Amino acid sequence: MSETLNGPTDKTTDDAARPAEAAARKAVYVKSYGCQMNVYDSQRMADVMGAEGYREVASPEEADLILLNTCHIREKAAEKVYSELGRMRVIKDAARADGRQVLIGVAGCVAQAEGEEIVRRARTVDLVVGPQSYHRLPDLVARAAARPGVVDTEFPVEDKFRHLPDAAEAATRARGLSAFVTVQEGCDKFCTFCVVPYTRGAEVSRPVAQVLDDVEKLARAGVREVSLLGQNVNAYHGEGPDGLDWDLPRLLRRLVEVPGIARLRYTTSHPREMTDALIAAHRDLPELMPYLHLPVQSGSTRVLAAMNRKHSREDYFRIIDRVRAARPDIALSSDFIVGFPGETDADFEDTMDLIRRVGFAAAYSFKYSPRPGTPAAGEEDQLPETLKTERLHALQALITEQQRAFQDSLVGRVMDVLFEKPGRKPGQMVGRSPYLSPVQVIAPSSVAGTIVSVRITGTQTNSLNGVLADAPHMNAVQAAE
Numbered sequence: 001m002s003e004t005l006n007g008p009t010d011k012t013t014d015d016a017a018r019p020a021e022a023a024a025r026k027a028v029y030v031k032s033y034g035c036q037m038n039v040y041d042s043q044r045m046a047d048v049m050g051a052e053g054y055r056e057v058a059s060p061e062e063a064d065l066i067l068l069n070t071c072h073i074r075e076k077a078a079e080k081v082y083s084e085l086g087r088m089r090v091i092k093d094a095a096r097a098d099g100r101q102v103l104i105g106v107a108g109c110v111a112q113a114e115g116e117e118i119v120r121r122a123r124t125v126d127l128v129v130g131p132q133s134y135h136r137l138p139d140l141v142a143r144a145a146a147r148p149g150v151v152d153t154e155f156p157v158e159d160k161f162r163h164l165p166d167a168a169e170a171a172t173r174a175r176g177l178s179a180f181v182t183v184q185e186g187c188d189k190f191c192t193f194c195v196v197p198y199t200r201g202a203e204v205s206r207p208v209a210q211v212l213d214d215v216e217k218l219a220r221a222g223v224r225e226v227s228l229l230g231q232n233v234n235a236y237h238g239e240g241p242d243g244l245d246w247d248l249p250r251l252l253r254r255l256v257e258v259p260g261i262a263r264l265r266y267t268t269s270h271p272r273e274m275t276d277a278l279i280a281a282h283r284d285l286p287e288l289m290p291y292l293h294l295p296v297q298s299g300s301t302r303v304l305a306a307m308n309r310k311h312s313r314e315d316y317f318r319i320i321d322r323v324r325a326a327r328p329d330i331a332l333s334s335d336f337i338v339g340f341p342g343e344t345d346a347d348f349e350d351t352m353d354l355i356r357r358v359g360f361a362a363a364y365s366f367k368y369s370p371r372p373g374t375p376a377a378g379e380e381d382q383l384p385e386t387l388k389t390e391r392l393h394a395l396q397a398l399i400t401e402q403q404r405a406f407q408d409s410l411v412g413r414v415m416d417v418l419f420e421k422p423g424r425k426p427g428q429m430v431g432r433s434p435y436l437s438p439v440q441v442i443a444p445s446s447v448a449g450t451i452v453s454v455r456i457t458g459t460q461t462n463s464l465n466g467v468l469a470d471a472p473h474m475n476a477v478q479a480a481e
């Protein structure tokens with residue numbers, strides 16, 4: 001999962017109308033790091049505590065319970081937690097001076113990976129909880145309040161999803177048009193650089209009925225766009241209502257039938273599971289957005305083998321060709337790691353060549369970061385940091401160029417925009433293109449929540465400008481307002 005795909009969590013509460021009642025309730029603050037999976041889990045944790053009477057607040061100063069939902073994917077991400085804990089400690093100490101108990105919990109992948117070690121290293125931490133134990137949070141919090149230093153990083157056999165409050169029910173409060181639904185968790189692939197199989201455990205898919213129920217509820221609450229989440233989402237194999245295993249394309253074909261659902265996305269995928277059936281879904285389902293995040297990591301077959309990716313650079317090209325043949329307007333993004341142990345200049349040049357040949361609309365790129373317990377961390381031919389930095393800069397410059405070229409190529413095109421809210425300037429509304437970029441358009445406020453055809457007229461750094469393609473009709477709407 002890409003940590004840069006992170007978006008702000010919407011914190012809506014209806015407590016404003018009842019300040020006295022709200023003040024009497026305990027408050028929880030959840031800060032999310034890393035991937036969308038964590039953003040989703042953070043919301044679930046707030047829901048679990050919500051069921052115990054806690055209200056969610058947007059700042060740690062207001063909270064009785066502070067939860068940091070952490071990411072362990074690279075060293076930098078993991079270390080961030082400790083500096084953040086330093087800040088949270090100041091808040092906790094200030095509250096204690098006021099006679100108020102504040103509990104600090106560490107959740108997520110650092111919690112899973114480091115467990116007890118966190119409590120030893122940061123004594124301010126009252127509670128450590130791994131991603132498989134969030135449904136036990138109320139009990140753990142109660143125990144930590146009585147006796148700090150509670151650690152729960154078990155991988156229980158019971159199904160976490162069944163014990164968490166209904167995701168859709170919670171999302172209805174968010175009042176958004178887009179929602180995430182986790183359908184799969186964990187990874188069995190064991191890429192040699194990656195901690196995910198250790199922190200998130202084996203692949204588990206949610207049954208189709210559960211996913212469908214979530215999506216139907218979300219649709220009834222006004223959600224139009226659903227992104228299915230999973231560490232390896234295209235390896236999805238959930239139990240179907242017919243008792244058989246359903247794969248991702250079958251699930252997608254069922255979900256487009258849900259009234260109100262106009263757009264579907266899924267992230268993040270592995271090249272090995274870009275099956276014919278999934279590619280056919282891209283061809284057949286207009287609701288499946290033409291945007292595919294398909295991490296390749298490296299363009300060198302030799303490095304890919306050392307990474308245990310189980311595919312070659314040629315395999316990747318073949319997949320991309322087939323995906324593009326099925327859906328010619330598809331945009332691609334990927335993840336890259338530079339400076340993997342033993343990566344030569346020629347290997348790196350293969351990666352640059354792959355990027356040039358494929359052409360990406362966006363990409364996330366990282367310097368290889370040795371993670372404790374992973375096979376690649378033990379390799380002897382680790383590369384110097386300076387070389388990694390050099391390669392990262394070169395790769396990012398190429399990606400930035402391609403990103404711009406992609407944005408420019410959209411100018412003049414007509415595409416569907418899902419309008420969300422008022423835009424940057426008066427009279428403007430902003431919505432999302434199929435390619436996730438915000439589009440600013442002069443439009444009546446009545447377009448909010450609808451999908452309207454827009455002609456793209458220009459680009460800005462992180463957004464597009466456009467005009468309503470069906471202008472005469474929309475002008476009439478504007479005049480009637």
Ligand code: 5AD
Binds near residue numbers: 193337
């Ligand atoms: N070092 C650098 N990048 C990593 N990623 C995963 N593990 C590491 C690591 N040890 C990157 C991969 C993955 C993304 C989520 O994070 O590119 O796709």
Ligand code: SF4
Binds near residue numbers: 187195
């Ligand atoms: Fe990590 Fe590889 Fe699994 Fe992705 S597929 S989560 S990179 S082990």
